[in-house]
Amino acid sequence: MRIRTRTTRRGTAALTVAVLVGLTGAQYAGAAGAGDGPDRGHGGDRPGAGRKVxxxxxAAVRTAGGGKVKVLAEVRDGRTRVRARAGSGRPVPWxxxxxxxxxxxxxxSVVLLQLADEGKLSLDDTVEKWLPGMVAGNGNDGSRITVRDLLRQTSGLYDYVEDPELAGALRDFDTHRHDATPAASYxxxxxxxxxxxxxxPGGTPRxxxxNTNYLLAGLIAEKAGGLPWRExxxxxxxxxxxxRGTRVTGANPFMPGPHARVALPIPGKDGxxxxxxxxxLQHGxxxxxxxxxxxxxxxFRALMTGKLxxxxxxxxxxxxxxxxxxxxxxxxxxxGGYGLGLRDNPLSCGGRYRHHEGDGFGSYTRTGVTEDGRRAVTVSITSDGGLPDQERLNAATRKLVDHALCGRDG
Structure with a gap:
């Protein structure tokens, strides 16, 4: 889900927009020990490959986040790994x-495309075929929206996270933090x-x-695949x-394994x-x-090299x-444009890269992978109680991704 401010709205439900306007700081993984500034690479890293850069x-991403974020970044290029982290206080684990x-x-999107390849659905199937009557009323018509429209965001459906009533309820975050509202309800x-x-049909896509599109896609996957989307x-x-470090949460509110604490710049019950x-709240x-x-x-490397x-x-x-x-x-x-759950953007060194961002409740993810799948980068940002400037943060992360994928050394 995404916190809904119009530069980071995509993903966490209108939620954070309601909870707080435009928060995009995510707790960037802590730097060397308890100090400020960037941490050096850790075991398994190799020299070069842009470690200094x-x-x-x-460090620039953390500065762009107003200092009250922690950042963790990792670049993979073949067997080479380069990592860095920055923040204050206790470091975020590697x-x-x-x-x-x-x-x-x-x-x-990968799940839906696999199901299509197995003949269990078609990208040209309508939503109405799989979910009769679910997309209807107020001008909504599931018979005119295809699975392809859902995945590439060309359905025109209202984004449920923008709903004022939902946003209003979530201003009381502690009361609703354990809500696990079913996808169909959203x-x-x-x-x-x-x-x-x-x-x-046949017209230029708008x-x-x-986020509603992907809730529907998940429900269709369950019908076509015969198993819950999560499984x-x-x-x-x-x-x-x-x-091994990846999970699909379901309604479980707890973070598995090592992780950073995430805090928003609004007072909790303890002030x-x-x-x-x-x-x-993010379980769909x-x-x-x-x-x-x-x-x-x-x-992302596996995706781009045909392993999925x-x-x-x-x-x-x-x-x-x-x-x-x-x-x-x-x-x-x-x-850049938008594909089936995958964005593309140009690189300063020529060519393009693929990615999908993720923003939600103080946690922000930025990714990138080259077209040949050889090099990939992921940046995790977590809010440490600050309110970063969204434009500055986005600009800094775009620069980091570009440098990492272009292989700029330093």
Missing amino acids: LRQDV NARFRAASTTKTFT VAVAMRHRPLFTPR WAYS QVEHRVIAPLGL KPLDVTEHS ADSAVISTTRDLDTF LPRDRLAQMKETVERTDDPEDLAAWPE
Whole structure:
């Protein structure tokens, strides 16, 4: 899920917008010991491969976050690993788990594309075929929306996280932190609103980001695959790739394994910044994955090298559309298109990279992988009670990803 401010709205439900406006600081993993500044690489790292530049960029991300964030970044290039972390106080463990939020969407898309490859569904199937009557009312029409529209964000459906009533309820975070609202109920929230647009068969696609799309995609995966969406992600992606630090949370509010505490800059019951580390609010196919920097690098490299999808399905996933009707998304990502749960952006050294971000309740994830899958980078940011400037933070993370994937040494 994403905190809903229009540059980090995608993923954690309108939630954080309600809880606090535009928080994007995620607790960036702590630096050397208890001091400030960037930490050096750790065991298993190799010289070169941009270690100095990565340390500088991680420090710049923390500065862009106003200092009250902790940052952990990891770059993989073949067998070479380069890592850096920055922050104050207790360092975030190198293998820290974090909520990947909307980066979950890429996992969900892989499951749907695998099901399509097995003949269990078609990307041209309508939502109405799989979920009769669920997308209806107020101008919503599931018979005019396809599975492809859901995955590439061209359905025009209202984003449930924007719902004012939902956002209002979540201002009382402690009261609702253990709510595990079913996906169908959140879809019903979206159906209270008219769609932004309706897809036209054969027409040029219009685009607007909506978490509702991926809740529906998860429900369709369950119907077509015969298992809960969570189990399909585990069986089809996590286990085959050996992603030992990755989980799909379900309603369990607790973070497994080592992790950073995450706090938002609003007072909790004790008067201190509100600790939002444990909650059940991100448990759907739009936001439920918990992972590590190492695992996400592994996942994206495996995806781009054909370990998860055959060549034709991967080509479908990478085929992008222009983002047309979402100025907030364009402000956050000025360049690039959107495929089936996968963004693309240009690199300063030539070529393009693929990725999907994730923002939610003080935890922020930035990823990137080269087209050939050779090099990948993941950045985890966690709020330590601050309120970072979203534009500065996005600019700093984009620069870090570009340097990492271009292999800039220093």
